Amino acid sequence: MALETIDAAAKRGVLALQDYALLSARAVGDLFRRPFYRDDIFMQADIIGVGSLPIVILTGFFLGGVLALQSAATLAQFGAAAFTGQLVSFSMIKEIGPVVTALMVSGRNASGMASELGSMIVTEQIDAMRALGTDPLKKLVMPRIVATVVMLFFLVIISDAVGICGGGFVSIFMLGQDGSQYFHLSYQSLEYPDILQGLVKPIFFGFIIATIGCFYGMKTRGGTQGVGRSTTQAVVWSSILIIVCDFMVSRFMIGIFGR
Amino acid sequence: MSRDAGVNGGGNGATPPAAAGASSEPVVVFENVSIGFERKPVLENISFRVHAGEMRILLGPAGVGKSVLLKLVNGLLRPDSGRIFVFGKEITAMKEEDLFEIRGSIGTVFQEGALFDSLNVRDNVGYRLMEEHIPDDEITARVTEALRFVELEHTLDKFPSELSGGMRRRVAIARAIVTNPRLILYDSPTGGLDPITSTTIIELVMKQRDVSHTSSLVVTHRIQDAFVLAMHRFNRTTNQMEALPPHVTDPNTSFMMLHQGQLVFDGTTKELVHSNDAFIREYIS
Numbered sequence: 001m002a003l004e005t006i007d008a009a010a011k012r013g014v015l016a017l018q019d020y021a022l023l024s025a026r027a028v029g030d031l032f033r034r035p036f037y038r039d040d041i042f043m044q045a046d047i048i049g050v051g052s053l054p055i056v057i058l059t060g061f062f063l064g065g066v067l068a069l070q071s072a073a074t075l076a077q078f079g080a081a082a083f084t085g086q087l088v089s090f091s092m093i094k095e096i097g098p099v100v101t102a103l104m105v106s107g108r109n110a111s112g113m114a115s116e117l118g119s120m121i122v123t124e125q126i127d128a129m130r131a132l133g134t135d136p137l138k139k140l141v142m143p144r145i146v147a148t149v150v151m152l153f154f155l156v157i158i159s160d161a162v163g164i165c166g167g168g169f170v171s172i173f174m175l176g177q178d179g180s181q182y183f184h185l186s187y188q189s190l191e192y193p194d195i196l197q198g199l200v201k202p203i204f205f206g207f208i209i210a211t212i213g214c215f216y217g218m219k220t221r222g223g224t225q226g227v228g229r230s231t232t233q234a235v236v237w238s239s240i241l242i243i244v245c246d247f248m249v250s251r252f253m254i255g256i257f258g259r
Numbered sequence: 260m261s262r263d264a265g266v267n268g269g270g271n272g273a274t275p276p277a278a279a280g281a282s283s284e285p286v287v288v289f290e291n292v293s294i295g296f297e298r299k300p301v302l303e304n305i306s307f308r309v310h311a312g313e314m315r316i317l318l319g320p321a322g323v324g325k326s327v328l329l330k331l332v333n334g335l336l337r338p339d340s341g342r343i344f345v346f347g348k349e350i351t352a353m354k355e356e357d358l359f360e361i362r363g364s365i366g367t368v369f370q371e372g373a374l375f376d377s378l379n380v381r382d383n384v385g386y387r388l389m390e391e392h393i394p395d396d397e398i399t400a401r402v403t404e405a406l407r408f409v410e411l412e413h414t415l416d417k418f419p420s421e422l423s424g425g426m427r428r429r430v431a432i433a434r435a436i437v438t439n440p441r442l443i444l445y446d447s448p449t450g451g452l453d454p455i456t457s458t459t460i461i462e463l464v465m466k467q468r469d470v471s472h473t474s475s476l477v478v479t480h481r482i483q484d485a486f487v488l489a490m491h492r493f494n495r496t497t498n499q500m501e502a503l504p505p506h507v508t509d510p511n512t513s514f515m516m517l518h519q520g521q522l523v524f525d526g527t528t529k530e531l532v533h534s535n536d537a538f539i540r541e542y543i544s
Contacts, residue, residue, distance in 0.1 A: 035390070123371065123373060123376070124369045124370065124371065124373035125373050125374075125375055125376070127330070127335050127369065127373065128367070128369055128373035128374075128375070129375075130335055130362070131333055131335060131362055131365070131367040131369075132362070132386055132387045132390070132434075133359040133360075133362045133363050133387060133390065134359075134386075134390055135355065135356075135359070
């Protein structure tokens, strides 16, 4: 009995992985097939990118601030409080900026995608779309993937910049550090691999957020309860995958660049 | 009793046997079609035909697989076995991209209307026209014409959430007919509606049958709606339906009945009424 349960669960897992891979591959392939839904991409970019801006700015600013607050105290024990700016910029650009921004966007948009597409599934709107001659993957999934990947890239840059400013605000006005030194060290200590690492991650994270959100939305079954379940699963799995992917990309980049 | 008994033999090509090239080529042909979900059979060895200008009414208790059968017709679901021909082309193994072309000639009215809730009535009805990049003025004109057919031309700018259940169903009919399809699939068009609104919807279905002579497959579990369709016709002059003379039924309207996954009846209204099958007698009584 237990073996049968494990067997069924394993089959479900493999099947879900196969469906996810197929959905992602087909949606990416749709980028190169006509019709190309440019207007839908812009609309999604507005919803995902511009709509997420306030939460990204707020979280970025306060994360930078709290990083400065915590690290300055520790660095001061070694007489290195002046390096607060360097630590904040390193942490924000390489790790915290991409990961936290992706998690915030995931919480807002992966859930939004899953619930929107899930509602469309249970009310037969997706079937209606297919019956009207439109491929839902092309019309609904592809624009969300493109918009999320592109907009998350820019959101992370904004988050990094705002985070460093937040750290600067705390360092200057609360810890009494020299502003010029803070920003000088923040900038000077950064090297090309650090920036590259921070900019490569959001591309992967954006892809994960959109594909997971759309995947759970498109496989919704069981009415409104099913929509709720899909929404929760989309946020949980996209968050987990973002963190797993962060580890893998970091390891890969450190392996290549040595930092 | 079975109208098309014996039509299922032979034919290995991509066109339905005995029909290819003929002027009376069936619009839809099902050949021993079976489908199941999670190892549970839903439809088994279903065979029937829908000819041009014909209205086939599919009866059966709730959950018997009527909607599944409709989804098989426009390729939204694929059968486990058997073959399905639509407009003479086998769609059973057709690619999704190729199916879009076939679906362009099929109008579908879903159970709850399935209108896009983020689009207004104009964009819902004109969705397919917008996808074809037809000029805006022409879209508005054609959408207004389709909405006039269902007497809702004043709702162009409204959203589905602002419409009543009956109005949503009428908009769904307008969306299905806006491209002048060769086949219309109605999935329980009166389900969940009050009797007066149901009559309005049935009248529209009848109007489409008698005015445009479009082939159609109507799924319903409401026997009274089915008999209204079979025993009335639409009068263009008075713009309303009227009863046919006693003992006369619409010659283009016939019935099918599903029970426990099987097609237990395929015949005319008279054959249905005079059937000796215990299940059918109980169902129509």
